[in-house]
Amino acid sequence: MSKRTLIFGLILILLGVVLTFKATGLFYFDIGDFFSLLIPLGFIAIGIWMIVRRNRSHDASQSDHHYHYHAGHATTGDTPAFESTQKQSPADGLNQEEGPKQTYHFSAGAGGPEPGRYRHEKFIGDVYVDCNGISLQNVVVSVFIGDCEIKLHGGQLATGLNRMVISGFIGDVRILVPKGMPVFTQCSNFIGDLELFGRHASGFGNNLDAQTPDYNSAESKLYIASNFFIGDIRVYEV
Incomplete structure (x- = not known):
């Protein structure tokens, strides 16, 4: 599995953990706050993916x-x-x-x-x-x-x-x-x-x-x- 796939897999796991904790009442986390946090995390993930993809393309050219x-x-x-x-x-x-x-x-x-x-x-x-x-x-x-x-x-x-x-x-x-x-x-x-x-x-x-x-x-x-x-x-x- 590629690094990019691993990154998005971790994001999905984080999403599931947060929603589980909210549903069980283990801690209070407003769903609006969660989505406001999810957007910058998405930008970070896309940025990391673009860097990894460019490095991989450079390695392949060699x-x-x-x-x-x-x-x-x-x-x-x-x-x-x-x-x-x-x-x-x-x-x-x-x-x-x-x-x-x-x-x-x-x-x-x-x-x-x-x-x-x-x-x-x-x-x-x-x-x-x-x-x-x-x-x-x-x-x-x-x-x-x-x-x-x-x-x-x-x-x-x-x-x-x-x-x-x-x-x-x-x-x-x-x-x-x-x-x-x-x-x-x-x-x-x-x-x-x-x-x-x-x-x-x-x-x-x-x-x-x-x-x-x-x-x-x-x-x-x-x-x-x-x-x-x-x-x-x-x-x-x-």
């Missing part, structure tokens, strides 16, 4: 696994991406201190009775989704607080338009797209950075879309939508 864009394509350093499960993935450099993520390998029927539909929901925690060998016709991933990394390599596109939706409240999203897969992606966040196939947006209230060159003419294509309130969203072609 890593051998950062991305260089050439004519809309992304490549890593000397080590080939996904060559072995024991080697570092392109996004691991951003999470060297966070420990291993929980990994989900989708399989047939994982999404319930509806054919071709795969869905995963998680409240708090980081998620790594491996789409190898599954249909990408209708994939939904939802994380309330936590980072999400999705590897599309080996995913199967049905004829026509396939859809993938990733949503959450606080966290970073990294989507790794294999070269040659026709993809259109539309992402938005309130605070953070967006990076889609080399296109960038940052600050507040971001909304950005991008697509691969062969998307319009492809018979089988993938539409990706991602929306987070706070966090970075990055889509790489590797």
